[in-house]
Amino acid sequence: MPGAARAWPGQSLEPGPLLEGQEPKSLSHPPGKLGWKQRLDLNLALCAAGCGSPRWQLDPPCHEACTCVCVERRLPAQTLLIGQGKGRFRTWLCTSASCHLCLVCSLLTYVPGPSSRGLPRSQHTRLQASPGLTAAPSPTAMRASEKDLEKAVSQLQLLKEDPGNAVKLRLYALYKQATEGPCTMPKPSVSDFISKAKWDAWNALGSLPKETARQDYVDLVSSLSSSSESSSPVQPGASSRSPGYETLVVTSEGDITKIMFNRPTKKNAVNTQMYHELMLALKTASEDDSILTVVTGDGDYYSSGNDLTNFTDVHSGGLEEKAKSSVTLLRNFVNCFIDFPKPLVAAVNGPAVGIAVTLLGLFDVVYASDKATFHTPFSQLGLIPEGCSSYTFPKIMGTAKAAEVLIFGKKLTAAEACARGLVTEVFPDSTFQREVWTRLKTYAKLPKNAMRVSKELLRNLEREKLHAVNEEECRAIQGRWMSDESLNAVASFLSRQESLSPRALEHGAWSPALESIHRMARGHHIFIHHYGTLTPTRRDGLDRPEHREPAHHGLEVEVLRQNEVA
């Protein structure tokens, strides 16, 4: 019913059932000049008194005049985790008519329905529906024009269902990126929760080109439109694929969301787009009705880890800017795993490398095929562990075993990983899929809320620590990415299949690999080793080898800083 006034599900502000013997209680923020932390503590206490559960929380103050409500009673679907580390807590929509900080209306047009109090009118009219617009999905292969973006903005207004705060944040970020480019706004204060959440989302897009952001926005709206159009519920046993993903296949089958890496020809290496899509898939799964979420890979690999060509995608800001935006991306990405609220299972169908291994320490259960291997060649790449593995791995397998894996890059077989506690159980490859999915379908029938609370209890023991470790690892990795050791390792990977002979190079032939290395190492000198001889022949900052041995194929590249060039 395009254009019809409606309220999003979950936006209903009707209170949930009270516990026996409790009085309904309207709670407002305590007066006085308390800091936000103190006020939060106080609200927590009040909420515990009001709801009878110590776990339930009240909104931190979003506006002086707000009367905020207990999220568990009213708007579980609208909760949003914001902030990081110690300042992390939940916020949700405020019910006060005078609140000007509602997240929803600042991101999307909202067609006011009966339960729209609290949403300021002025912001509701930001996006106008265009009559007659159909919700036709835009083919991903097509490059979205600015007109497509406008259409998508209008299309959004016709959604029948609330896409959830995470998706709205993603839309906000993509829209800003598509129209204004990378975020250059000053970082809002940590106590300005909503602006901070929006800033984080936008900033996380780093230097994503405007055109890509525009396309992603259009695709996302298109996927939301088509999923909201299909009104028939998923039949038991039937599998429905979520549109809008390119590097993943996301399907819902019964109560299970399956997120499958979908770059089999690249061994499911995680490129920048896949990082973003994974964050979106996890955020969507955390808010939908599914009970379990399973991550797996398509093809023979689970994943070969970070796509090493990510390093070569260096724009005008140079390597330093790239490293900074990559740290933000990595931090947010790992946070999605730390804070994932439902049971998270990895079905490791084949070899796993790098970040695909380290993240396993943040999963609840890890099943592996006996063909899987686990390899973290960080030192070889001039890098260091991430994904909180510097904390989770020693905890899981003991310091000495973890050091062998994380520092020396010892590759583990599935059986070894299982013996060390990283893997829950190993299955023969021939029966892996059948056995794992049979088991998961049984687990998905267990009571949903009990599982969720159990997960929360387990994770809460570590949550703050994990955020701190993530911060620390990200801080350290930024320097590593810019180190010669790392540049050389990546250059070496990129050029390992180089088929140009030195003679061809000498005569001016170029290759994509050399172009990539050149881009990545801007400001550095590049030498190409040939039979161990440094043979610099300068041209445009890229040194070329002298001809030594025409029959030789394969190059070795060395990147040196300016001051190291004698």
Ligand SMILES: CCCCCCCCCCC/C=C/C(=O)SCCNC(=O)CCNC(=O)[C@H](O)C(C)(C)COP(=O)(O)OP(=O)(O)OC[C@H]1O[C@@H](n2cnc3c(N)ncnc32)[C@H](O)[C@@H]1OP(=O)(O)O
């Ligand atoms: C400034 C930084 C920007 C980063 C932004 C993101 C921030 C997050 C970073 C977090 C830190 C992460 C760390 C890691 O994950 S470290 C681990 C990285 N991975 C590797 O080192 C593995 C590299 N790949 C290989 O060693 C081999 O490919 C592999 C053993 C996996 C398979 O070998 P095999 O011989 O069987 O197959 P091919 O080598 O022929 O591979 C087939 C094609 O796939 C491409 N491929 C495979 N892995 C990667 C990869 N990780 N990155 C990019 N491309 C990969 C390979 O090149 C082949 O492609 P072509 O057919 O086109 O040649």
